[in-house]
Amino acid sequence: MTSGLSDALARAVDGDRQWDRLMQMAAIGAVEGTGVDRPCLGERDRAARRLLIGWADAAGATVSVDDAANLWLRREGTVPGAAAVLTGSHMDSQPRGGRFDGIWGVIAGLEVMTALQALDLRTPHPIELVAWTNEEGGRFAPGCMGSMAWSGHTPLERFLEVRDAAGISFGAALDEHLALEQDLPRRPLGGVPHGYVEAHIEQGPLLEAGGRRIGVVTGIQGSRWFSVTVIGASAHAGTAPLRLRRDALQDAVRAIVALNELTRDPEDILRFTVGRMTVSPNSLNSVAGQVTFTIDLRHPDAGVLGRIGDAIEATVRGALSGTTARVTELFSAMPVRFAGNVVDAVERAAAAEALSHVRMPSGAFHDAQFAAGVCPSGMVFVPCRDGVSHNVIEFASPADLAAGARVLARTLLSLAGG
Amino acid sequence: MTSGLSDALARAVDGDRQWDRLMQMAAIGAVEGTGVDRPCLGERDRAARRLLIGWADAAGATVSVDDAANLWLRREGTVPGAAAVLTGSHMDSQPRGGRFDGIWGVIAGLEVMTALQALDLRTPHPIELVAWTNEEGGRFAPGCMGSMAWSGHTPLERFLEVRDAAGISFGAALDEHLALEQDLPRRPLGGVPHGYVEAHIEQGPLLEAGGRRIGVVTGIQGSRWFSVTVIGASAHAGTAPLRLRRDALQDAVRAIVALNELTRDPEDILRFTVGRMTVSPNSLNSVAGQVTFTIDLRHPDAGVLGRIGDAIEATVRGALSGTTARVTELFSAMPVRFAGNVVDAVERAAAAEALSHVRMPSGAFHDAQFAAGVCPSGMVFVPCRDGVSHNVIEFASPADLAAGARVLARTLLSLAGG
Numbered sequence: 001m002t003s004g005l006s007d008a009l010a011r012a013v014d015g016d017r018q019w020d021r022l023m024q025m026a027a028i029g030a031v032e033g034t035g036v037d038r039p040c041l042g043e044r045d046r047a048a049r050r051l052l053i054g055w056a057d058a059a060g061a062t063v064s065v066d067d068a069a070n071l072w073l074r075r076e077g078t079v080p081g082a083a084a085v086l087t088g089s090h091m092d093s094q095p096r097g098g099r100f101d102g103i104w105g106v107i108a109g110l111e112v113m114t115a116l117q118a119l120d121l122r123t124p125h126p127i128e129l130v131a132w133t134n135e136e137g138g139r140f141a142p143g144c145m146g147s148m149a150w151s152g153h154t155p156l157e158r159f160l161e162v163r164d165a166a167g168i169s170f171g172a173a174l175d176e177h178l179a180l181e182q183d184l185p186r187r188p189l190g191g192v193p194h195g196y197v198e199a200h201i202e203q204g205p206l207l208e209a210g211g212r213r214i215g216v217v218t219g220i221q222g223s224r225w226f227s228v229t230v231i232g233a234s235a236h237a238g239t240a241p242l243r244l245r246r247d248a249l250q251d252a253v254r255a256i257v258a259l260n261e262l263t264r265d266p267e268d269i270l271r272f273t274v275g276r277m278t279v280s281p282n283s284l285n286s287v288a289g290q291v292t293f294t295i296d297l298r299h300p301d302a303g304v305l306g307r308i309g310d311a312i313e314a315t316v317r318g319a320l321s322g323t324t325a326r327v328t329e330l331f332s333a334m335p336v337r338f339a340g341n342v343v344d345a346v347e348r349a350a351a352a353e354a355l356s357h358v359r360m361p362s363g364a365f366h367d368a369q370f371a372a373g374v375c376p377s378g379m380v381f382v383p384c385r386d387g388v389s390h391n392v393i394e395f396a397s398p399a400d401l402a403a404g405a406r407v408l409a410r411t412l413l414s415l416a417g418g
Numbered sequence: 419m420t421s422g423l424s425d426a427l428a429r430a431v432d433g434d435r436q437w438d439r440l441m442q443m444a445a446i447g448a449v450e451g452t453g454v455d456r457p458c459l460g461e462r463d464r465a466a467r468r469l470l471i472g473w474a475d476a477a478g479a480t481v482s483v484d485d486a487a488n489l490w491l492r493r494e495g496t497v498p499g500a501a502a503v504l505t506g507s508h509m510d511s512q513p514r515g516g517r518f519d520g521i522w523g524v525i526a527g528l529e530v531m532t533a534l535q536a537l538d539l540r541t542p543h544p545i546e547l548v549a550w551t552n553e554e555g556g557r558f559a560p561g562c563m564g565s566m567a568w569s570g571h572t573p574l575e576r577f578l579e580v581r582d583a584a585g586i587s588f589g590a591a592l593d594e595h596l597a598l599e600q601d602l603p604r605r606p607l608g609g610v611p612h613g614y615v616e617a618h619i620e621q622g623p624l625l626e627a628g629g630r631r632i633g634v635v636t637g638i639q640g641s642r643w644f645s646v647t648v649i650g651a652s653a654h655a656g657t658a659p660l661r662l663r664r665d666a667l668q669d670a671v672r673a674i675v676a677l678n679e680l681t682r683d684p685e686d687i688l689r690f691t692v693g694r695m696t697v698s699p700n701s702l703n704s705v706a707g708q709v710t711f712t713i714d715l716r717h718p719d720a721g722v723l724g725r726i727g728d729a730i731e732a733t734v735r736g737a738l739s740g741t742t743a744r745v746t747e748l749f750s751a752m753p754v755r756f757a758g759n760v761v762d763a764v765e766r767a768a769a770a771e772a773l774s775h776v777r778m779p780s781g782a783f784h785d786a787q788f789a790a791g792v793c794p795s796g797m798v799f800v801p802c803r804d805g806v807s808h809n810v811i812e813f814a815s816p817a818d819l820a821a822g823a824r825v826l827a828r829t830l831l832s833l834a835g836g
Contacts, residue, residue, distance in 0.1 A: 204657025221656065225702060236807060237691035237714040238639065239622025239781030242683075244805075249692055253674050260668070265660075273655035274667050275697075275704050282694045284643060284712040284748075286808070294702040296655040330702075363657030387662075389654060390704075 005121070005418055006352065006410045012115035013409050015402025021107050022401070024051060025091070026099040035392025036099055039164075040092035040134035041069065041173040046180065048091045052106065052131065053184075059113035061129065064187040068149040068156050069133040069177050072187060075113050077126035077416065083194035084126040085416040086375075087112065087408065090135030090146070090367065097136070098394025100201045100384065104401060106131050108199040112409040123416035125194050132367045133174075140170045147367035150189050151374045195342055195415040196371035199380045199408045201396045203364045205387025213403055214350040214357035215381030218343055220369045221271070221361050222302055222335035224309040226295040228255065228316055232323035234281055234289030246322040249279055249288035256293070258319035262311055263297065270308070271298040271363060300335050300361040335361075336369050339376030342415065346378050349410035355403055364389075380407050423539070423836055424770065424828045430533035431827050433820025439525050440819070442469060443509070444517040453810025454517055457582075458510035458552035459487065459591040464598065466509045470524065470549065471602075477531035479547065482605040486567040486574050487551040487595050490605060493531050495544040495834065501612035502544040503834040504793075505530065505826065508553030508564070508785060515554070516812025518619045518802065522819060524549050526617040530827040541834035543612050550785045551592075558588045560749075565785035568607050569792045613760055613833040614789035617798045617826045619814045621782050623805025631821055632768040632775035633799030636761055638787045639689070639779050640720055640753035642727040644713040646673065646734055650741035652699055652707030664740040667697055667706035674711070676737035680729055681715065688726070689716040689781060718753050718779040753779075754787050757794030760833065764796050767828035773821055782807075798825050 028048045029038035038044045049071050056063050061073035074084065089105025109129040116123070132150075137143025140162045149156040160171030202208075207215050232248035256274055263272035273296040280290040295312060299305040313327040343359070350357035362368075362379060371377045382404035385395040446466045447456035456462045467489050474481050479491035489509075492502065507523025527547040534541070550568075555561025558580045567574035578589030620626075625633050650666035674692055681690035691714040698708040713730060717723040731745040761777070768775035780786075780797060789795045800822035803813040830836075 202657065203654055204659075205662055206657075206659070209662070223656065234809075235805065236621050236782060237693055238641065238689055238716050238783070239620065239624075239807075240689075240805060241622075241624070241686045242688075242690070243686050244623055244627070247691075249695065250674075250678070253671050256668075256671050257675065268659045268661050271656055271658075271660070273665075273703070273705055275655055275706055276700045276702050277667065277695060277697045278700075279693075279695045282696075284694050285691070285714050286693050287691055288693055296703050298656050364654060365656070387653065387658060389657075 006413055008119060009115055009121065009409045009413055010353065010406040012119050013111055013402065013406045014115065015398055015405065018107055018111045018401060018405055019398045021055065022099060022104060025103050025107065029093065031096060032392040034099060036093045036097050037095055038091065038093040039139040040136065041177045045092055046177065049131065052110065055110055058117060059110055060117035061113055064185040065181055066150065066187050066189050068146045068189060069174055070146045070150055071131040073113065073129040075116065075127045077124050078122045079124040082125045083192060084128040085412055086128050086130055086193045086196040086371065087198065087412055088130035088132065089198050089200060090132045092134055092136050092138065094136050094138050094390045096392050097390055098392060100394055100396045101203065101389050102135055104201060104396065105199040108405040108408050111405045112412055115409060121418065123413065123418040125416040127412055127416055135367055139164045144365060144367055144370060147370040151370040152190060153370050153373060156189065193375045196368060196375055196377040197342060197380065197408060197411050197415065198366055198368040199404050200366060201384040201389060202381040203384060203389035206360060207381060207383035208385070208387065210358060211356065212358045213355040213400060214407055216343060216347045216350060216357050216359045217338060217362050217379035217381055218359050219300060219335060219337040219361050220366060221298045221300040221363060222305045223296065223298045223331065223333045224305060224329060225331040226312055227292060227328045227330055228295065229290065229292045229326045230255065230323050231290050231325065232288065235287040237285040237287060240287055245287050247287050248291040248323055251320045251323040252291040252293055254319040254321060255316045258315050259312065262315045263308060269299065270304065298363065302334050305335065336372045338372060338378040342376050342378030345411045345414045346380055346407065349407040349414065352410055353403060353406050355407065380404055380411065424831050426537060427533055427539065427827045427831050428771065428824040430537050431529055431820065431824045432533070433816055433823065436525055436529040436819060436823055437816045439473065440517060440522060443521050443525065447511065449514060450810040452517060454511045454515050455513055456509065456511040457557040458554065459595045463510055464595065467549065470528065473528055476535060477528055478535035479531055482603040483599055484568065484605050484607050486564045486607060487592055488564045488568055489549040491531065491547040493534065493545045495542050496540045497542040500543045501610060502546040503830055504546050504548055504611045504614040504789065505616065505830055506548035506550065507616050507618055508550045510552055510554050510556065512554055512556050512808045514810050515808055516810060518812055518814045519621065519807050520553055522619060522814065523617040526823040526826050529823045530830055533827060539836065541831065541836040543834040545830060545834055553785055557582045562783060562785055562788060565788040569788040570608060571788050571791060574607065611793045614786060614793055614795040615760060615798065615826060615829050615833065616784055616786040617822055618784060619802040619807060620799040621802060621807035624778060625799060625801035626805065628776060629774065630776045631773040631818060632825055634761060634765045634768060634775050634777045635756060635780050635797035635799055636777050637718060637753060637755040637779050638784060639716045639718040639781060640723045641714065641716045641749065641751045642723060642747060643749040644730055645710060645746045645748055646713065647708065647710045647744045648673065648741050649708055649743065650706065653705040655703040655705060658705055663705050665705050666709040666741055669738045669741040670709040670711055672737040672739060673734045676733050677713065677730065680733045681726060687717065688722065716781065720752050723753065754790045756790060756796040760794050760796030763829045763832045764798055764825065767825040767832065770828055771821060771824050773825065798822055798829065
């Protein structure tokens with residue numbers, strides 16, 4: 001890579017074109033003014049995919065689709081047989097989601113391809129843009145099905161019987177979708193790319209709070225999810241003396257206080273969240289007989305995540321006063337550390353753009369988590385206002401998105417040997 | 419009153435007949451083996467009332483109904499114009515209630531009347547048995563509508579627009595019911611009785627735990643109900659650093675811990691219950707944006723109830739860390755102290771029966787709370803197994819119920835000047 005080519009490519013990245021394309025995408029499934037409701041493999045998802053396909057020519061790319069309906073735009077390289085450098089993200093949204101989560105990573109990759117095409121610049125390695133199927137998990141849970149199936153993390157077959165709220169299976173939705181896209185060439189799942197870079201809004205407040213324009217993502221923190229059910233005995237709120245109660249809500253409070261102590265982190269890196277609580281019978285004048293709450297624990301260090309996660313059950317039990325508890329681990333994903341060459345390339349690109357930047361782990365899941373199991377991977381973050389995401393008021397500025405696309409362009413060019 | 423008459427009456431109380439009548443009542447709306455579902459003013463309530471009316475002759479009583487559908491069985495006295503001594507309770511049940519709550523107080527009063535009739539014994543004061551309408555509040559909230567309307571505590575009109583879950587108003591249900599009971603003489607609401615005594619299962623564990631057969635009820639503790647809404651901001655559980663969160667669930671936990679401290683009572687007389695909590699958005703991987711919980715605070719001392727209840731709002735606010743809170747008082751009922759002559763009469767009756775007994779306040783509401791505003795009032799408690807009530811497994815033994823009926827008989831005879 002010469003610095004001159006990289007500068008030329010960055011200059012060819014057109015922030016206005018990118019913003020215009022984002023707003024065209026935002027119109028597909030627009031809700032509540034600035035929101036988007038675009039469930040995976042529905043009509044709106046298909047309309048968004050067709051809009052993307054319509055821009056392939058301008059990007060000098062050919063289109064194909066794989067068995068998981070991941071959509072691919074490929075721009076050939078100059079070295080025969082060289083592995084492709086991938087970029088991309090997803091086009092589905094949360095039910096009341098925003099205009100940037102996922103879709104910006106797709107449009108930014110397209111913008112880089114379009115800039116390369118405008119410069120008539122071919123890279124030694126091919127560059128492929130991928131729009132992963134069902135990242136959000138809003139219609140079919142869990143999310144990241146497309147990247148999990150592609151990477152071999154989980155066989156596609158495992159997801160086919162998952163059903164949406166209307167009872168439609170993922171397999172049926174996939175069959176219907178692929179039948180409607182029969183005009184597109186089919187490509188096999190899998191492959192060993194040369195690298196993967198995903199651009200995304202941060203979905204958190206750190207860049208904005210720190211006044212940084214670019215997040216150089218070093219990995220994705222690990223997560224462990226638990227469900228805790230505290231089983232006591234319901235009783236009459238007026239008659240039962242407190243010393244004779246087995247109050248499930250009070251013991252849940254004691255457990256949460258003890259868990260706060262267990263998870264205390266002066267560096268504020270660990271994430272501990274009790275987001276869901278249900279109380280039974282949930283009656284004003286009845287002592288709670290049963291309470292269920294969830295725990296979302298995250299940390300970028302596998303050792304910390306393992307040690308603290310393993311201590312949760314004993315901490316809960318030690319806090320109880322008269323009740324019993326059932327602790328179940330619902331989900332576990334160990335931390336991913338991104339490849340040094342990709343992280344360095346992102347950092348160099350931000351420096352070349354003279355953009356303030358910081359190395360940071362990602363707090364949220366992304367498809368890059370699964371690509372990282374297959375090839376050297378990384379991510380580029382840009383700030384989003386107040387850290388808000390998964391919400392119709394989600395916002396990232398045109399200037400920040402343009403800067404992010406320039407960093408992505410330089411990074412892809414570097415990885416593709418341009 | 420002569421001791422001989424009282425002894426004779428107590429001997430004439432028939433525990434088997436009382437139990438048999440209770441089991442006949444339990445068959446009307448029987449659910450889940452030993453449970454009862456008999457909503458107020460429904461068909462099953464009417465069937466139970468008709469069963470009671472069918473026993474009026476054996477009790478030497480005449481039947482009437484008032485504008486609130488309270489059902490009255492009157493046994494005349496010997497002194498012209500003397501005010502009646504009242505006894506009774508309610509016949510409606512919780513949706514999945516038991517066979518004893520309320521209905522036993524009605525059947526026990528009937529048993530006393532039947533024993534008087536068997537002895538051909540007339541008291542100077544008339545004795546009236548009342549089955550109050552809608553004590554439970556299970557179909558139309560709040561409960562105790564019948565006794566509140568009769569006592570003048572709240573005008574009947576105030577309840578007419580209250581609707582059940584099917585959208586039927588209390589007024590419409592009352593009109594329909596009274597139309598179906600047109601054969602019964604109508605009596606006016608109100609009056610100034612000579613006294614009121616209500617027999618009831620304890621609905622708490624104290625008698626059983628203390629090995630006592632009879633509770634001499636000294637009053638009904640006061641209650642204050644509050645709703646607390648903690649307003650924070652939802653955020654992504656993976657990305658939002660803890661120091662930047664405004665976590666409504668964590669602040670609700672802090673508030674409850676502070677309220678536990680405020681309400682701590684080494685004597686274990688105060689009742690503090692958080693029975694209901696709802697979390698929004700109640701999502702595993704989202705920080706809670708809003709939490710609402712309720713407070714049920716009870717104490718027999720008006721001063722304590724006033725002081726602690728008044729400190730709740732400041733205690734909640736003082737515990738918050740970044741959120742705001744809205745504290746609303748939903749309901750307030752000051753403590754009731756029962757009349758010394760009635761309490762003494764119950765205690766003497768228990769002593770005459772050589773039953774272990776204890777003076778105690780009632781933790782639960784009862785219709786006696788409203789009768790107490792009109793005339794000298796009191797209650798007789800018997801133990802219920804494990805203190806369980808408002809539950810299909812609610813149980814009181816035939817022997818305890820027979821003992822309770824004998825205490826009621828002696829008390830009523832004493833008050834009625836027999």
